[in-house]
Amino acid sequence: MPAAEPAAEHEITEADILAAERAHLAESRAALRTMREHTASLSADVAADWVSKQILESQLELRVAALADHPGTPLFFGRMDHDDAGSDLPVTMYVGRRHIHDGDEGRPLVLDWRAPVSRAFYQAGPADPMGWRRRRRFGFSGGELTAFEDEPLDGGAPGLPQPASRILTEEIERPRTGPMRDIVATIQPDQDVIVRADLPRTVCVQGAPGTGKTAVGLHRAAYLLFTHRERLARSGVLIVGPNRAFLAYISAVLPALGEVQVDQATIDDLLGEPTAREPAAVAAVKGDARMADVLRRALWRHLRKPEEGLVVTRGASRFRLAEHEVRETAASLRGTMRYGNGRTSFAKRLAHQILVRMEERGEAPDDRVQDQVARSTPVKQLLDQVWPKVTAEQVLFRLLSDPAELRAAARGVLTGEEQSAIGWAKPARSPRSAKWTAADRALLDELDDLIERTPSLGHLVVDEAQDLSEMQLRALGRRCATGSATVLGDLAQGTTAWSARSWKDVLRHLGQEGEVTELTLGFRVPGSVLDFAARLLPYVAPGLAVPRSLRPGAGALTVRRVPELAAGTVETLTATLEREGSIGVIVPDDAVPAYADALGEAGLAHGVLGPDPGGDERVLIVPASLAKGLEYDHVIVAEPAAIVAAEERGLARLYVVLTRAVSTLTVLHRAALPTELS
Structure with missing residues (x-):
């Protein structure tokens, strides 16, 4: 790839360099457009049959979408240079979000940031230049190249701190209106190590607020899709987030990196929407991994002792199995496989024993006869009597609505108090009319897997994993049983009744062996804000290291007591609107309508964030x-004491709320601040 700098007879100025780099950007955009037009012109008519044609058309559509040029997004953000003519490395390498080549000559104009050679852009330094002499970063405004910054890699004293990159800092601090952006231009060396972890490895990231753990997980998914494209295209990649608002917020990251075929879901999307609610203490018992044993016992208790043997008539002959033979056959299969497979195997075993009787009489039956016997009415009737077909809903309904059944299944596993807590005092009429909670949905998923195997994905990314119950983790683990996972979260931000206290426990319940990496250096949250929120750490997660921020954040934090919260919020918001960027007004859940009314009466345009995200308003309650x-x-936070009082783990919720700001945080309170924060 040729260098973009002009070979001038006079001294090269910064303007000359910018002009050359802008010319390379224009050439790259033109080449990307040509690549897209070429792909769009390809026809699927070359396929041999209709099915192949449909598959090829779908692949071509995805490829066209992946080659889309987003005018507001720079095609490249960095460049590496060296002078060694004998090196296998390109003399100049532009690093960007996707590979772009010249259509005529096939010259690489931009290399994908995920390519092995691009690793040097993130990892090279004076201590280890990795064969390069200079790194150049580019500043952009929208899609226009506006600045550059050079960092020498072949000089200076290794080990000494390098001056902070102005362009990198400006990119991190750039106002973030709209959905989450990718961090491909600002990935740090410790983040890059996680991103490039290979597919077989499960990686768990404990990340303090602002350390970019979510972005790291998404970029790892993009890296794995690039590196293992064919394999993951078959098995699939899934992103699991805490709610739909969060998924909407991160939804633009992977498409901006050229990955348009990745599914996103909440745990409720996967397991089923809850139709009922229950006390946190009850949900905590149902979410305990011990329930897996209870459910397994409850399911296999549906097997019944045969009341009689089996008689099969073939023509003029009758073939008999005694009751004890039927019982022994069922007992030999019980618990050795999934319930549904066991039912099928039971019918086949019975049919095989009938065939043995036929052979003893001198007949020569083949496999077709065995299949006929397995599907015969006598075998079906016996099958329904001894090994009845059941659904997960039927099993759980019987368990929770029948105290005797619950006692039998939970004996030695749950205490009497725990059994009383989860048992239904007023059962529904039938499984079909039952209302299921979020915790019940995880139990139903466990039962579904005990009956029929759950398909597995190639890779699973789980964010905010600390908030999942052990049974929910087991449900996710089944979905990556033959693959790997990226597990993201922060133990300090656990806000559910069953929040995890240890990542080793999380990985164990997922059924994955992985390494835990802790990110403590923040890039997003200003230091003054992070230090203020960290006062809560000894109370919510005493074992975690105190996070640090790269940005001091002088003047970023304001804590003010006001006589009237609504009026104080209107006043603060009015002043904040003079600054650039998005604004979040975070309030106690039950106070949302009151604040919406106050902002509306003041004529301040705003939206209200709900479970299902709506518009893209600059101001959101x-x-x-x-x-x-x-x-x-x-971020404007109203009445921290009310946020703490609203739930059992209210201090952890407040820690979450206080760490959402990228530029400024204003805390308004009428009641005294929580003592832990003072």
Whole structure:
């Protein structure tokens, strides 16, 4: 790839370099457009049959979408140079979001950031230049190249701190209106190690607020799709987030990196929407991994002792199995395989024993006869009597609505108090009319897998994993049983009744062996804000290291007591609107309508964040329970004491709320601040 710098007879100025780089950007955009037009012109008519044609058409459509040029997104953000003519490395390498080549000559104009050679852009330094002499970063405004910054890699004293990159800092601090952006231009060396972890490895990231753990997980998914394209195209990649607002917030990241075929879901999307609610203490018992043993016992208790043997008539002959033979056959299969497979195998074993009787009489039956016997009416009737077909809903309904059944299945596993807590005092009439909670949905998924195997994915990314119950983790683990996972979260931000206290426990319940990496250096949250929120750490997660921020954040934090919260919020918001960027007004859940009315009466345009995300308003009123994982340039938090009082793990919720700001945080309170924060 040729260098973009002009070979001038006079001294090269910064303007000359910018002009050359802009010319390379224009050439790259033209080449990308040509690549897209060429792909769009290809026809699927070359396929041999209709099915192949449909598959090829779908692949071509995805490829065209992946080659889309987003005018507001720079095609490349960095460049590496060296002078060694004998090196196998290109003399100049532009690093960007996707590979772009010249259509005529096939010259690489931009190399994909995921390519092995691009690793040097993130990892090279004076201590180890990795064969390069200079790294150049580019500044952009929208899609226009506006600045550059050079960092020498072949000089200076290794080990000494390098001056902070102005362009990198400006990119991190750039106002973030709209959905989450990718961090491909600002990935740090410790983040890059996680991103490039290979597919067989499960990686768990404990990340303090603002350390970019969510972005790291998404970029790892993009890296794996690039590196193992064919394999993951077959098995699939799934992103699991805490709620739909969060998924909407991160939805633009992977498409911006050229990955348009990755599914996203909440745990409720996967397991089924809850239709009922229950006390947190009850949900905690149902979410305990011990319930897996209870459910297994409850399912296999549906097997019944045969009341009689089996008689099969073939023509003029009758073939008999005694009752004890039927019982022994069922007992030999019980618990050795999934319930549904066991039912099928039971019918086949019975049919095989009948065939043995036929052979003893001198007949010569073949496999077709065995299949006929297995499907015969006598075998079906016996099968329904001894090994009845059941659904997960039927099993769980019987378990929770029948105290005797619950005692038998939970004996030695759950205490009497726990059994009383989860048993239904007023059962529904039938499984079909039953209302299921979020915890019940995880139990139903466990039963579904005990009956029929759950398909597995190639890779699973789980964000905010600390908030999942052990049974929910087991459900996700089944979906990556033959693959790997990227597990993301922060133990300090656990807000559910069953929040994890240890990542080793999380990985164990997922059924994955992985390494835990802790990210403590923040890039997004200003230091003054992070230090203020970290006062809560000794109370919510005493074992975690105190996070640090690259950005001091002088003047970023304001804590003010006001006589009237609504009026104080209107006043603060009015002043904040003069600054650039998104604004989140985070309030106690039950106070959302009051704040919406106050802002409306003041004529301040705003939206209200709900479970299902709506528009892209600059100002959003955010219920505290939905703030997790989101970021706003400016955050106004109203009445911390009320946020703490609203739930059992209210201090952890407040820690989440206080760490959503990228530029400024204003805390308004009328009641005294929580003592842990003072």
